Amino acid sequence: MDFDVSQTDALLSTTRAVRKRLDLDRDVPNEVVLECLQLAVQAPTGSNQQGWRWMVVRDQEQKRALADLYRRGGGDYLDQAAESTEPGSTMHRVLDSASYLAQNLEKVPVLVIPLIIGRLDASSLGGANNLTTLAAGLLGSIVPAMWSFQLALRSRGLGSCYTTMHLQFEDEAAELLGIPPHLTQAGLLPVAYTKGTDFKPAQRPPVSTITYLDRYKNPIDDA
Ligand SMILES: Cc1cc2nc3c(=O)[nH]c(=O)nc-3n(C[C@H](O)[C@H](O)[C@H](O)COP(=O)(O)O)c2cc1C
Numbered sequence: 678m679d680f681d682v683s684q685t686d687a688l689l690s691t692t693r694a695v696r697k698r699l700d701l702d703r704d705v706p707n708e709v710v711l712e713c714l715q716l717a718v719q720a721p722t723g724s725n726q727q728g729w730r731w732m733v734v735r736d737q738e739q740k741r742a743l744a745d746l747y748r749r750g751g752g753d754y755l756d757q758a759a760e761s762t763e764p765g766s767t768m769h770r771v772l773d774s775a776s777y778l779a780q781n782l783e784k785v786p787v788l789v790i791p792l793i794i795g796r797l798d799a800s801s802l803g804g805a806n807n808l809t810t811l812a813a814g815l816l817g818s819i820v821p822a823m824w825s826f827q828l829a830l831r832s833r834g835l836g837s838c839y840t841t842m843h844l845q846f847e848d849e850a851a852e853l854l855g856i857p858p859h860l861t862q863a864g865l866l867p868v869a870y871t872k873g874t875d876f877k878p879a880q881r882p883p884v885s886t887i888t889y890l891d892r893y894k895n896p897i898d899d900a
Contacts, residue, residue: 690878692828695836696778699869705786705835707733710868713829714789720822723814728794729822732854732862735787742853743843743865744782750845752779778838778867785867789826789837790850792860793819819863826866836871840864 714731722728734740744752755776762769782788795801795815797808805811827837841864843850850862885899 688828688832691876692831693836693876693879694774694838695869695871695876696774696838698872699778699785699836699838699867700872701781701784701786701869703786703870705868705870709833709835710787710789713826713833713835716829717822717826720825722818722822726794726818729819730792730794730860732790732792732856733787734790734854737783739853740783740785740788743788743850744779746846746850746853747782747840747843747865748779750842752776752782752842755779778840779842782867785869787868789866789868790854790856791819791823791826791863791866792856793863794860796859796861815861816863819861823863823866830868831876834870834874835868836876837866837868839866 710733718727718729734743752775755772759769759772759776762772778785793815797812797815799808802808802811805814823839827839830837843865844862847862850856851858851860856862883899885897888897889895890897
């Protein structure tokens with residue numbers, strides 16, 4: 678199969694954290710969410726376990742309650758944090774945008790909470806002899822699917838933003854949504870059509886400055 682590399686590269690380099698450009702007034706049908714999730718579950722999982730579950734929230738009261746947890750989990754402080762940064766700086770823009778999302782989260786048409794079977798606690802270590810292995814296996818079996826979901830959204834004119842703030846109160850969110858205790862919430866993805874689709878690649882350092890050959894800090898030749 679021949680890919681249109683310029684198209685796939687554009688998708689990979691312009692799928693951004695979208696907050697202020699989420700269209701809060703346009704409905705997102707379940708059909709579109711399910712189509713994107715169907716692509717997301719092509720992602721890899723440890724031992725091919727596919728222990729993912731997906732919670733789609735569109736009820737206004739449920740969204741408001743999740744948004745309240747999100748704000749309590751840090752969203753409420755983003756405004757002050759933005760004020761303490763240099764106006765015009767990248768950090769100011771990120772915090773200002775993050776604050777906007779926190780204040781408007783319940784207005785986003787759909788909130789998706791990706792779930793994975795398992796918990797990150799010492800009693801779950803099983804065959805793993807350290808937390809790194811457990812965390813890599815557990816979150817590594819849901820994060821690739823989350824990103825695929827975001828890519829699928831982007832290619833259909835929708836946008837999202839990877840968020841984790843409500844997880845400060847993961848247990849309260851689980852109670853609210855009836856999520857059983859053996860599942861872990863990996864984050865919360867607000868989903869909406871975007872206002873325009875002209876997103877740009879972000880500034881990133883040349884990877885050769887952060888990539889090493891054979892031994893850490895041994896520079897790789899970019900020729
Ligand atoms: C693990 C993780 C947690 C994040 N948590 C939040 C969050 O709680 N709220 C938020 O607004 N953005 C969150 N973000 C989005 C980042 O702020 C965003 O990816 C970053 O600013 C870079 O922007 P870009 O994705 O457009 O390049 C998170 C991203 C990741 C990967």
